[in-house]
Amino acid sequence: MATGYSIGDLGRKRLFFTSHWLDHFTADCHAPSMTAPPLDKTAFLARLHGDTELGAGMAALFLRDYPGQLESLRGAVAAGDADQIERFAHLLSGAVGNFAAAEATDAAARLVRIARSGDLTLAADALVALDTALQRLAPALRNLTV
Numbered sequence: 038m039a040t041g042y043s044i045g046d047l048g049r050k051r052l053f054f055t056s057h058w059l060d061h062f063t064a065d066c067h068a069p070s071m072t073a074p075p076l077d078k079t080a081f082l083a084r085l086h087g088d089t090e091l092g093a094g095m096a097a098l099f100l101r102d103y104p105g106q107l108e109s110l111r112g113a114v115a116a117g118d119a120d121q122i123e124r125f126a127h128l129l130s131g132a133v134g135n136f137a138a139a140e141a142t143d144a145a146a147r148l149v150r151i152a153r154s155g156d157l158t159l160a161a162d163a164l165v166a167l168d169t170a171l172q173r174l175a176p177a178l179r180n181l182t183v
Contacts, residue, residue, distance in 0.1 A: 073139070073140065074177070075138055075140055075141065075170065075173040075174040075177050076136055076137065076138050076174060076177040076178065077137035077138070077139070078137075078177070078181075080137035081135075081136050081137040084135075084137070089181075092181050093181050093182045095135065095136070096136070096178040096179070096181040096182050097182045099132055099133075099136070099178060100175060100178055100179065100182070102132075103129065103132065103171060103175075106125055106128055106129055106132075107125075107129070107167075107168065107171065109121070109125050110122065110125035110126060110129065110148070110164065110167075111164065113125055114157070114160045114161055114164050117157055117160075119152045119153075119155055119157060120152070122148060122151070122152035122157070122160060123148075123149055123152035123153060126145050126146075126148035126149045126152060126167070127145075127149050129141075129145045129167070129171075130142055130145030130146045130148075130149055133145060133170075133171075133174065136174070136178065138170075138174050138177075140170040140173065140174070141167065141170035141171055141173075141174045143170075144163065144166045144167035144169075144170045145167055147163045147166070147167075148160065148163045148164065148167060151163055
């Protein structure tokens with residue numbers, strides 16, 4: 038299982054990403070409507086200055102790696118391991134944040150907040166929400182890779 042993304046994985050392109058902005062989310066932020074598209078393709082490609090090849094590469098890397106990351110997160114939730122929940126949820130929140138995927142980003146950020154609070158009573162429900170958001174996101178990302 039890969040532990041993250043490196044700029045080297047993306048070839049000749051230099052990108053600067055951060056997931057730390059997610060730390061500014063508040064506990065009362067609202068998840069987007071389930072009818073909203075799982076990916077804002079226009080915003081995502083704008084971040085890449087229209088480089089669809091780079092976008093396809095990023096999508097392919099995410100689609101390759103996220104199932105293992107999600108499985109690790111499931112194990113952490115089952116074990117009640119707040120540190121590991123935070124680690125894997127933060128990794129996923131940064132990854133999906135790159136795609137302008139608000140629903141998945143919010144769901145992952147919620148898990149980070151839950152883990153940091155130490156009260157894991159809502160972690161299983163938050164994991165279900167993240168899994169659902171990722172299931173909606175994956176087909177949109179696959180469309181970027183064709």
